[in-house]
Amino acid sequence: PPAHSGRDWIGPPDPHSHLRPIIFHVPARESALERRLREARQEAQASNQRFWARHNRAFRQEKEEFIYSRLKAKGLEMRDESGQKATLNAEEMAEFYKEFLNKNLKKHLQYNRDWYKRNFRITFLMGQVALVRALRWLRWRKKNVEQ
Amino acid sequence: MSAARRCRLPRALAGLFVWHLRNTGVRQMPCQLMHLYHVANDRLITFQYFNFLKRMYVTQCNKDLSQRAKPKSDSIVSPSHELQQFDQEKKVVHKISPVSAVHQLWSEPTSSNKWGELKSAAETEDSGIPVGAKSKEDRGWKEMKLQLDDLPGILARLSKIKLTALVVSTTSAGFAMAPVPFELTCFLLASLGTGLASCAANSINQFFEVPFDSNMNRTKNRPLVRGQISPLLAVCFAASCGIPGIALLTLGVNPLTGALGAFNIFLYTCCYTPLKRMSIANTWVGAVVGAIPPVMGWTAATGSLDAGALLLGGILYSWQFPHFNALSWGLREDYSRGGYCMMSVTHPGLCRRVALRHCLALIGLSAVAPVLDITTWTFPVISLPINLYISYLGFRFYKDADRSSSRKLFFCSLWHLPMLLLVMFTCKKSVLEKEDKGDLPGGSHETAMEIRLP
Numbered sequence: 001p002p003a004h005s006g007r008d009w010i011g012p013p014d015p016h017s018h019l020r021p022i023i024f025h026v027p028a029r030e031s032a033l034e035r036r037l038r039e040a041r042q043e044a045q046a047s048n049q050r051f052w053a054r055h056n057r058a059f060r061q062e063k064e065e066f067i068y069s070r071l072k073a074k075g076l077e078m079r080d081e082s083g084q085k086a087t088l089n090a091e092e093m094a095e096f097y098k099e100f101l102n103k104n105l106k107k108h109l110q111y112n113r114d115w116y117k118r119n120f121r122i123t124f125l126m127g128q129v130a131l132v133r134a135l136r137w138l139r140w141r142k143k144n145v146e147q
Numbered sequence: 148m149s150a151a152r153r154c155r156l157p158r159a160l161a162g163l164f165v166w167h168l169r170n171t172g173v174r175q176m177p178c179q180l181m182h183l184y185h186v187a188n189d190r191l192i193t194f195q196y197f198n199f200l201k202r203m204y205v206t207q208c209n210k211d212l213s214q215r216a217k218p219k220s221d222s223i224v225s226p227s228h229e230l231q232q233f234d235q236e237k238k239v240v241h242k243i244s245p246v247s248a249v250h251q252l253w254s255e256p257t258s259s260n261k262w263g264e265l266k267s268a269a270e271t272e273d274s275g276i277p278v279g280a281k282s283k284e285d286r287g288w289k290e291m292k293l294q295l296d297d298l299p300g301i302l303a304r305l306s307k308i309k310l311t312a313l314v315v316s317t318t319s320a321g322f323a324m325a326p327v328p329f330e331l332t333c334f335l336l337a338s339l340g341t342g343l344a345s346c347a348a349n350s351i352n353q354f355f356e357v358p359f360d361s362n363m364n365r366t367k368n369r370p371l372v373r374g375q376i377s378p379l380l381a382v383c384f385a386a387s388c389g390i391p392g393i394a395l396l397t398l399g400v401n402p403l404t405g406a407l408g409a410f411n412i413f414l415y416t417c418c419y420t421p422l423k424r425m426s427i428a429n430t431w432v433g434a435v436v437g438a439i440p441p442v443m444g445w446t447a448a449t450g451s452l453d454a455g456a457l458l459l460g461g462i463l464y465s466w467q468f469p470h471f472n473a474l475s476w477g478l479r480e481d482y483s484r485g486g487y488c489m490m491s492v493t494h495p496g497l498c499r500r501v502a503l504r505h506c507l508a509l510i511g512l513s514a515v516a517p518v519l520d521i522t523t524w525t526f527p528v529i530s531l532p533i534n535l536y537i538s539y540l541g542f543r544f545y546k547d548a549d550r551s552s553s554r555k556l557f558f559c560s561l562w563h564l565p566m567l568l569l570v571m572f573t574c575k576k577s578v579l580e581k582e583d584k585g586d587l588p589g590g591s592h593e594t595a596m597e598i599r600l601p
Contacts, residue, residue, distance in 0.1 A: 005290060007290050007291055007292050008290075008291040009288045009289065009290055009291060010288070010289055010291050010373070010374035011287070011288045011289075012287065012288075013361065013367070017361075017362075018361045018362045018367065019358060019361050019362075020361065020372070020373065020374060022291065022374065023288075048358050052358065052361075052362060055484075056362070056484065059483075059484045090549065090550065091548070093479075093480070094479055094492070094495060096483075097479050097480060097482070097483035097492050098483070098492055098493050098495075100483050100484075101482070101483045101486070101487075101488065101492050101493060102493065104486060105486075105488070108424055108486035109424070109425065111486075112421070112424050112425075115358060116355070116421075119354070119355070119357075119378065122378065123354075123378045123379055123382055126377065126378065126379035127379055130379060
């Protein structure tokens with residue numbers, strides 16, 4: 001994104017976390033409130049990125065391990081079956097999905113709580129910033145009209 | 148909006164093609180179909196064009212399984228579900244080109260999705276930004292600025308406008324089935340209020356679910372995920388839809404309907420959405436969310452919660468299960484990875500049992516309708532074939548538990564509901580009839596027509 005832009009920029013989804021990174025614009029005269037908002041958003045973004053990248057990586061890894069172990073138990077090679085994996089083991093994959101979900105439930109509950117808290121806080125700060133800016137603009141307009 | 152319009156026809160064609168396939172019993176091309184199923188899941192769920200009685204009905208089921216978009220509720224399902232647009236007054240007539248034209252589209256199954264994305268990318272892209280067009284998602288960096296000319300389209304997607312339309316049509320069905328003379332202003336106010344409440348609920352749902360939506364194929368192109376709109380604006384939009392919507396229902400229709408609307412928003416946003424990630428009970432909550440709009444339509448017309456309202460709600464409640472459970476069967480991987488607690492992942496046997504159970508319940512509920520004096524006895528008789536068919540598919544799903552049976556059940560549920568509601572309406576027991584204490588099975592249609600005139 002160009003350096004002279006006065007706004008935030010959002011990019012394509014990250015290959016690991018599937019989240020879209022945002023580059024935050026730091027204005028020259030950033031108020032304390034605006035800084036708090038920006039930092040909250042940056043922190044949330046970093047935390048989300050960490051969580052999902054790790055989670056998705058674990059999912060892919062465990063899925064590979066599961067498929068490998070099952071195929072081995074059947075006495076089959078991974079390579080040969082790679083084309084048919086999806087359809088042959090639909091029910092066995094379901095076993096893996098169930099296991100994975102149950103294993104990660106606590107982790108998700110914790111993450112949900114964090115995410116909701118962060119989301120509310122960020123949105124509230126956005127509201128405050130927007131209100132301050134609106135009041136400032138009204139005051140500026142009043143001054144201009146008087147002049 | 149124009150982008151949406153432009154990609155509606157290809158999606159419609161794709162939808163028609165899928166329907167055509169289903170009808171002609173094509174078993175092959177599982178990969179393409181599955182791909183389309185995933186990619187265009189949203190579209191198929193939201194749009195299903197099919198020829199019915201020489202007229203085109205747009206049926207929309209947006210059942211966001213993981214995100215059950217229950218009407219006025221979430222996605223996947225619950226709200227999502229389902230409701231189909233059944234409204235005799237507002238039939239959408241579309242000219243659909245012959246199926247052969249669809250074959251061209253079929254060659255790139257993702258084209259419909261791509262089309263929409265490329266179009267919106269072109270519109271929102273800043274002129275100075277190089278386009279990283281590797282894959283359809285990878286569109287390079289974009290300025291996070293609200294584009295005013297895109298705003299209608301963005302808000303439509305934020306409020307899941309098609310699902311909202313479905314919800315409003317089930318509300319109208321509830322209104323139409325109420326045994327009172329038809330009042331146009333009340334009908335319009337109730338529909339508008341319900342539509343606004345549904346927009347609000349859907350927006351809040353998307354506001355809550357941004358990181359989860361990013362990780363699921365079905366939902367990764369939502370406005371908040373793509374940064375087209377800020378969370379603050381989404382919340383403000385929800386408030387500006389919800390508050391007038393509920394106020395309209397409470398003051399313009401009656402307080403009962405307003406209370407039901409507010410309760411439904413609460414149920415969807417504060418119960419269903421968080422529950423999706425906590426326990427499988429979310430499916431049942433979502434089914435209630437889907438069942439409330441027709442009840443609201445009924446209470447809007449009559450002002451009271453009669454047995455008839457509950458029956459209509461019950462029919463929609465039962466319908467949600469085969470619809471949603473069948474859809475969720477194919478999304479198990481995404482649900483598992485995204486952390487959504489759905490029956491299809493954790494309790495697959497229960498998932499299929501419940502779907503079958505509720506298919507059978509639909510037969511029973513249809514039989515109760517004449518007992519409550521809502522319809523004549525022709526209704527259970529005429530609806531028996533379609534109810535038996537969906538129960539048969541439910542049974543097949545129960546026994547086979549595979550992708551093809553779940554798909555068949557899902558697609559059946561898409562046309563089953565509008566047909567059932569349509570048959571119900573034509574078999575409606577007229578108010579005049581009840582006064583005469585006569586039962587005219589053949590003439591009920593005519594008398595029902597008479598009542599419809601204000």
